[in-house]
Amino acid sequence: MDFSSFLTSLGTSFVIFIVLMVLFAWLSTRQGNAVVYYPNRIVKGMEPWEGGSRTRNPFAWIKEALSSSEQDVINMSGIDTAVYFVFLSTVLGILVLSGIVLLPVLLPIAATDDGVKKNEHTSNNTSNGTFSDLDKLSMANIEVKSPRLWAFLVATYWVSVVTYFLTFKAYKHVSALRATALMSNEVKPEQFAVLVRDLPKATSGQTRKQQVDTYFKSIYPETFYRSMVVTNNKEVDKIWGELEGFKKKLARAESIYALSQGNGQGTRPTNRTGFLGLCGKKVDSIEYYNEKIKELTQKLEAEQKVTLREKQQGSALVFFTSRVTAALAAQSLHAQMVDNWTVTEAPEPRQLIWSNLTIKFYDRIIRQYVVYIVVFLTIVFYMIPIAFISAVTTLKNLRKLLPFLKPIVDIAALKTVLEAYLPQLALIIFLALLPKFLLFLSKTEGIPSGSHVIRAASGKYFYFIVFNVFIGVTIGGTLFASIKTIEEKPNSVFDMLAKSLPGNATFFLTFVALK
């Protein structure tokens, strides 16, 4: 890539950015779009924006974003967003603090040397055409064994020091944020609870609930409040789903009736009871649904009782009357053997992955190892199937396999685009599906909470990035640089990966910040 095409690419991106920005500014001021652009404010019962939609500057949100304090952010979107902002500002701080010192020092040092020119004269055989104008501003322009290299060595130390300092500051800040949230008066149910897994076999004649109650009451006689044993809700969930469906249909039928009454007709809506409402007896909808709801409610209550009594699983949530006891219990061992009475802190109620709670201890360990092996294979060998698929999905093969595409494919402009994108297609699809796949794998590990699954998946994604970009692209790139120039293969998988990276990096950062 030479300098002019780099500038072109930069310019194109900037134009797209400006267009989207103006579009956003215009759309967000329209009254009807308030629910799309300001859902948080509407949920909290506030005005979508201060002042009328006309008087509002289309770029006012930038000012608002910059002027809002951390406390505003926490109040509006919670602590996770605040932590994300700390993360972003730390990264920005590292970039700015490094840049302020290094750019004015290193750029002149590099630009006033002429290693590139010399290199071009002496070694024309291998690196011809790989140097661009931008390289003249980088370390590549320093001559071999020049004392100027010391400046670059010192620079790496400066970047390290800045990074250590700012990340330590961010750590302390986030830790303080978390402590404030934990100590706030606004208590949360999970702060009083622990998650207990791997209950041992109950002695005969004792239900799971009695077992858990006895155990924890004997350890915490004063602060134990109550327990909730995890049950197998499959049947109940099914009935509840049906019930909710009928409730919705009833509401619809009633509103149709009300509408027709308003029109002065008052015809009661009817429906057929058979398959998809197409056959069977014709009945009055409102009466029929009411009857169905009554019937299902009774059935649900009966099933709920059966479930609570008979379908208790080997896992429970235990509640205490004191936050301190819950925190202490979550960090302590509760049984002699590690595969019994595993106590951990309780996640937020909505984060619980109920199906994972009842997976046994050794089962979890085995799942973890299997997942780790699969992740390792994915990270290291993902290129093999992709290279294979890329080799098959060429334009030539496509014309052979799908001959009806010929007239479209032969259009010159389309052909160029297709030739550029077809070999990358498999990789693009793989990279798009990878996060979902890693989330699935992390969930399979048996992790009990949703946020922990996301954390585990981003950890796996991190290893993917480190292995494939930092190691693959840099070391691989250096190793195969000569081969590449000789064979003239600009579309290698590494290049494609490097190109598609910015999007993924953003995705990854978002993942990390979600904690």
Place this chain on the structure above:
Amino acid sequence: MDFSSFLTSLGTSFVIFIVLMVLFAWLSTRQGNAVVYYPNRIVKGMEPWEGGSRTRNPFAWIKEALSSSEQDVINMSGIDTAVYFVFLSTVLGILVLSGIVLLPVLLPIAATDDGVKKNEHTSNNTSNGTFSDLDKLSMANIEVKSPRLWAFLVATYWVSVVTYFLTFKAYKHVSALRATALMSNEVKPEQFAVLVRDLPKATSGQTRKQQVDTYFKSIYPETFYRSMVVTNNKEVDKIWGELEGFKKKLARAESIYALSQGNGQGTRPTNRTGFLGLCGKKVDSIEYYNEKIKELTQKLEAEQKVTLREKQQGSALVFFTSRVTAALAAQSLHAQMVDNWTVTEAPEPRQLIWSNLTIKFYDRIIRQYVVYIVVFLTIVFYMIPIAFISAVTTLKNLRKLLPFLKPIVDIAALKTVLEAYLPQLALIIFLALLPKFLLFLSKTEGIPSGSHVIRAASGKYFYFIVFNVFIGVTIGGTLFASIKTIEEKPNSVFDMLAKSLPGNATFFLTFVALK
């Protein structure tokens, strides 16, 4: 080593064993030696042995040892001894269970083949003289690519299975022993206490004790009992030492006086107050010592008050009214930052290493890394100084440096012994000092309890053994086998190490068993 000299060595060891055994049996039956041989029984107020010393069989202790149950052992010598016995019986079990199956199977398989003989015929050049008769009973006698090797492969799996099974059984057993001891009614002070280190700076006007009390009272309002802040007792210890010295001198003076009164003389003992009792004023000893004791007692009390008030250090023991709270607190985080309020379980009072308690968190981490590096250097490169010293301390050099030894050294018998032992001397001294050195290093790490220091030292010794014996002797031995046979150097350091190992292995096992 050929077979006959192996038998001779075995016979010699057995004769020494028998002699020592008889000596022990004879000595232990003598009345006056009871305090040496049965201190535990005497401390517990029991008879040194049942029945008179004459009627007792000199080998009765073997019967007693074999017939005593685990509970007897725990009652007599505590849980540590019982755990040590579990460890020993597990090792014995692995040996016996492996041997019972493998010896009758593998010995005939190996003995009926003739790989050794064939090897002697075909490859005379390298391994001549290294095979002994014993090798005919080992895997070395199996011919190359013989199907009999499968038996040895299966045998390794059998040994593994036996080891896994017995160690798991031992683990469960020891775990149960420990649980019983922890849950016993005989409570111990350390079960109600936690050790708190790294106290942050107290707010002005607050003593360390107030700081600790406030902090733990707010977290455990109901179960907090009291705290004991670690103080710098250097001055107090010094005064207390002097006081104890004078008390002893007083007791001696009083008994001398009582003795002289018994003799009808009644002369009061006197002493001089100056240097070593040689010069200065002559005084009545009993009066003088009484006066000194009075004076020092007052001084001690005053100093104790000052110490308690002003010399409080950044570490404390916190006591609770409940065992459960202490156990929970010891396992939980108590502060936002990891270098503040570090809470761990309290060791037994006599195990506390007071000087280590006040070492700061980061200081401990740095000490740990330094110690690890020193241990690594010791384990990997200890042979360099030893080989150097061995090269210097030869008989030849000795005669040159210490010429007055010549007449002794020239005696033929002594010369042989010296020539055999002198090159090993440095190694023997190193191996003798190594455990003490490792204990010193472990103590320097900043570990707060004596038993933990012993555990850490045995861990380091374990790495030494693994690295130098299993890796050094086996791999190194194989690598240098050909060089060795050519150069005829039987006294290599590896050989010496292997010879001196049995004693060290016992030492190591004892270390491990001490927990």
